[in-house]
Amino acid sequence: MGRSLCCDKVGIKKGPWTPEEDIILVSYIQKHGPGNWRSVPTNTGLMRCSKSCRLRWTNYLRPGIKRGNFTQQEEGLIIHLQSMLGNKWAAIASYLPQRTDNDIKNYWNTHLKKKIKKCQGTMDNSCNSLSDPSGNVCHEFYNTHNKSSPLPISNMSSSTYASSTENISRLLEGWTRSSQRANPSPDQGIKCQAKVDEESCQLVPNDELIKSLIPYEDHSSSIIAWEEESSEATFFGKQQRLENNQHPPLAMLENWLLDEAPGQVDLATISTTPADHCIDGVY
DNA sequence: AAGATAGGCAACCGCCACCAG
DNA sequence: ACTGGTGGCGGTTGCCTATCT
Numbered sequence: 001m002g003r004s005l006c007c008d009k010v011g012i013k014k015g016p017w018t019p020e021e022d023i024i025l026v027s028y029i030q031k032h033g034p035g036n037w038r039s040v041p042t043n044t045g046l047m048r049c050s051k052s053c054r055l056r057w058t059n060y061l062r063p064g065i066k067r068g069n070f071t072q073q074e075e076g077l078i079i080h081l082q083s084m085l086g087n088k089w090a091a092i093a094s095y096l097p098q099r100t101d102n103d104i105k106n107y108w109n110t111h112l113k114k115k116i117k118k119c120q121g122t123m124d125n126s127c128n129s130l131s132d133p134s135g136n137v138c139h140e141f142y143n144t145h146n147k148s149s150p151l152p153i154s155n156m157s158s159s160t161y162a163s164s165t166e167n168i169s170r171l172l173e174g175w176t177r178s179s180q181r182a183n184p185s186p187d188q189g190i191k192c193q194a195k196v197d198e199e200s201c202q203l204v205p206n207d208e209l210i211k212s213l214i215p216y217e218d219h220s221s222s223i224i225a226w227e228e229e230s231s232e233a234t235f236f237g238k239q240q241r242l243e244n245n246q247h248p249p250l251a252m253l254e255n256w257l258l259d260e261a262p263g264q265v266d267l268a269t270i271s272t273t274p275a276d277h278c279i280d281g282v283y
Numbered sequence: 284a285a286g287a288t289a290g291g292c293a294a295c296c297g298c299c300a301c302c303a304g
Numbered sequence: 305a306c307t308g309g310t311g312g313c314g315g316t317t318g319c320c321t322a323t324c325t
Contacts, residue, residue: 016293050310106292
């Protein structure tokens, strides 16, 4: 079977995106909503393949993306989720809606991996194996860093190009504000709702994991309520809600995970056996 | 000041799963 | 049941910037 070599076509541009290209892409998505990526290069005249357009949107241009330093909480969450899920960056990213899988993956590879390696040397006595055979981090490491020692977070300087995309972000902010006010035409609204939720934002966490993670008895009702609400939510309504941290499952998870409220189960007590976190056959 | 090196990150590649015909 | 198209995901690459010598 032939591979998808869309990016090898003659005339397809590669390399960094220019602000002009970003604006073209944003303008197009503003009009038509994300999705149907194949038609994007054709309709916009962008000399980029559909995959490249989709990646640019999901990893960089889509509203609500937080860039720059990862907080200690985010770091702890990533470490813990990685220990349970492995390198399932998309799954991990679903718990950090403001971060992209690419961002998390990069952060893991460039920062966290090193920290773990470093700590592995110093913690050998207390924690013989920081990583399991697949490279996942042991829970002792997570607990140590999440509870006590603040991991030094390096100052991640924004690149020059990032600064140019801040302009795009401002452009997008204006767009989202106006879009929230605007009453979209029926067909456009439906298209946007259906596409963005699944194809662009990756905002819906894996419920199975939430269920496995959250020891609340009533988590299912919360999730169901959230889903019911979500089914009616338009993209921008949902986006705004996310910007306001109104993401029930995530908020529940964060509250549980990061606040050490009495009566809540410590992460370390959650089973560390891979099978307990197996989701659809993957860990 | 200039070259060498290391680190960070955006973007690409290739594989896989899903779906419509 | 099979096939081709499409999108999603994880791994990797290569460019750019910062730091070092």
